[in-house]
Amino acid sequence: MKILILNGPNLNLLGKREPAIYGNLTFDQFFESLKKKYADVELYYYQSNIEGEIINKLHEVGFSFDGVILNAGAYTHTSIAIGDAIKGIETPVIEVHISNVYAREEFRHVSYIAPNAKGIIAGFGMQSYELALESFI
Numbered sequence: 001m002k003i004l005i006l007n008g009p010n011l012n013l014l015g016k017r018e019p020a021i022y023g024n025l026t027f028d029q030f031f032e033s034l035k036k037k038y039a040d041v042e043l044y045y046y047q048s049n050i051e052g053e054i055i056n057k058l059h060e061v062g063f064s065f066d067g068v069i070l071n072a073g074a075y076t077h078t079s080i081a082i083g084d085a086i087k088g089i090e091t092p093v094i095e096v097h098i099s100n101v102y103a104r105e106e107f108r109h110v111s112y113i114a115p116n117a118k119g120i121i122a123g124f125g126m127q128s129y130e131l132a133l134e135s136f137i
């Protein structure tokens with residue numbers, strides 16, 4: 001099974017960025033432990049701060065991978081283009097968030113990903129990614 005974890009803007013700063021909200025773990029640390037735990041899954045990781053690169057990556061994997069776990073960061077709340085990209089591919093996408101976006105500012109309650117996603121997981125810290133992976137398995 002081929003699964004891509006796709007992280008959007010500012011998520012390269014995990015571990016340093018607003019630790020009270022996003023925790024102290026870097027994504028690389030978390031990803032290493034995930035790969036060990038799910039050794040049977042072909043797990044890939046890509047992060048970009050650039051909207052078009054996220055779209056390109058969705059196009060690249062979207063007809064061959066079994067699933068995409070997407071944390072589009074703030075683009076979740078703004079990007080019609082990423083929403084359209086998800087609509088245009090065949091691979092199912094699960095929207096994830098580390099924080100509970102619905103317990104935060106109102107602008108975070110809007111998602112252009114959700115209407116096109118298989119499901120949404122938010123608010124479980126880094127475990128949100130793992131729960132999404134479990135659901136694909």
Ligand code: DQA
Pocket residue numbers: 009010011071072073074075076096097098099100101108
């Ligand atoms: C986030 C929530 C978004 O609102 C925010 O812009 C992020 C991270 C999360 O994982 O909780 O960058 O997607």
